[in-house]
Amino acid sequence: AQTVTQSQPEMSVQEAETVTLSCTYDTSESDYYLFWYKQPPSRQMILVIRQEAYKQQNATENRFSVNFQKAAKSFSLKISDSQLGDAAMYFCAYSSNTGNQFYFGTGTSLTVIP
Amino acid sequence: KAGVTQTPRYLIKTRGQQVTLSCSPISGHRSVSWYQQTPGQGLQFLFEYFSETQRNKGNFPGRFSGRQFSNSRSEMNVSTLELGDSALYLCASGPGKADTQYFGPGTRLTVL
Numbered sequence: 001a002q003t004v005t006q007s008q009p010e011m012s013v014q015e016a017e018t019v020t021l022s023c024t025y026d027t028s029e030s031d032y033y034l035f036w037y038k039q040p041p042s043r044q045m046i047l048v049i050r051q052e053a054y055k056q057q058n059a060t061e062n063r064f065s066v067n068f069q070k071a072a073k074s075f076s077l078k079i080s081d082s083q084l085g086d087a088a089m090y091f092c093a094y095s096s097n098t099g100n101q102f103y104f105g106t107g108t109s110l111t112v113i114p
Numbered sequence: 115k116a117g118v119t120q121t122p123r124y125l126i127k128t129r130g131q132q133v134t135l136s137c138s139p140i141s142g143h144r145s146v147s148w149y150q151q152t153p154g155q156g157l158q159f160l161f162e163y164f165s166e167t168q169r170n171k172g173n174f175p176g177r178f179s180g181r182q183f184s185n186s187r188s189e190m191n192v193s194t195l196e197l198g199d200s201a202l203y204l205c206a207s208g209p210g211k212a213d214t215q216y217f218g219p220g221t222r223l224t225v226l
Contacts (some may be wrong), residue, residue, distance in 0.1 A: 095212065095215075099212055100213065101159050104149075
């Protein structure tokens, strides 16, 4: 089975600074999807960014970007110009290209310091 | 488009009872997945339905079941509730067979 590992249970960042959240995964598949979701205290899971494994170009969404290293099975999330609203639990997730079964990491709790 | 909706948002049940949770996907989405979130086990996949057929199933006992209707709405049923079933149950919908999943607000189930 696929596994997703987030080794940073907690991270903090100063407002307006940059922070990087780490994620590694294990799979024998060559085609798959990777995601970062954000879960604020409201508990609503919100999609942050999506990466398709066959695409070498790293995905970006405004202040959010990823560093996708397929050979290393690494998928980190960089948040630039951090804002107070970025404070949340961040989950890395893996999905194969054959179905919508997501494997989630244990999450990283991000605190943004004013 | 309206997002994924889940009802009820909160439930309190006692051990041995059964419960049914409902999920309405985003209009046009044919895939609905269910997840259980607990502090100890994190986010765990329960099952996925696509066009009324269960396509994937996680490692949960048979007390957990689900179904999907022709309008893509889905229900999840848990029979003979146990204390350990207390959790946030999240529903997610997606447009295709393997695609981004959009989550609902969840149903918080408490078993006493």
